[in-house]
Amino acid sequence: MITENGSIKTVASLNEKMQKELMRETYMMSLFCIIVGATGVSIFLALSILSSILEFEGLYFTFLILFAVILVYGIVLTVLLNKTVKTAVNANKEYTYEFFKDYFTATETLNGEIVTTAKFYNNQVVKFKETKNYLFFYVNTVAACPVAKSELTKPEIETLKCNFSRNVKRGIVNLAAAPVPDADTEVKTQEKSENSDSQINENQIDDLK
Secondary structure, eight states: OTTSSOOOOEEOOOHHHHHHTTHHHHHHHHHHHHHHHHHHHHHHHHHHHHHHTTTOOSSSHHHHHHHHHHHHHHHHHHHHHHHHHHHHHHTTEEEEEOOOOSEEEEEEEEEEEEEEEEEEEEGOOOOOOOOESEEEEESSOOOHHHHHHGGSSSHHHHHHHHOOSSOOOOOOOOOOSOOOOOOOHHHHHHHHHHHHHHHHHHHHHHHOO
16 A cells, blocks of 8 residues: 555565465476476386396486486475475464665564564665566565565556566556655644744843843
């Protein structure tokens, strides 16, 4: 949503859906390894058995070991990914982001309590990725800040994409460069300044007397 400061503020939960979209490429790689490994093991296991029965030579056993390693790698990777997703979901974390023109803030909440608050300038984002349901802003090669599209309007989504990429298709929102002070604060500051000036003038008159 657009705040009174002219920024975009949104909240994202660390849920299973978000984790799976974030690690989609890794999931695909693990699935590929399982399929290739299982297929290779099946083929070269059959060839190894035939070679021993028919007594002809070949490197079937070597290829069997190779594809077995690929299969095991895929299985282990899948187990680790599922464990990571489960751990993240059970952590009950929530992130609040506020985007300004040149930077954004990220506040991490754990079980309803604020744990950390960080400020990132736009030029610190090393990678921007868009998926079906999320925008991911990588502040390094590993850590990503997820933003749910469902929490934003189309102009807000395009505004964030404009800040981190040049592929803009719709209208955007002009973000504030920094938080804007409240009107009440400005009035109080002005009154305080006027009172100070008045006090100075009175002191100067007293000195002349």
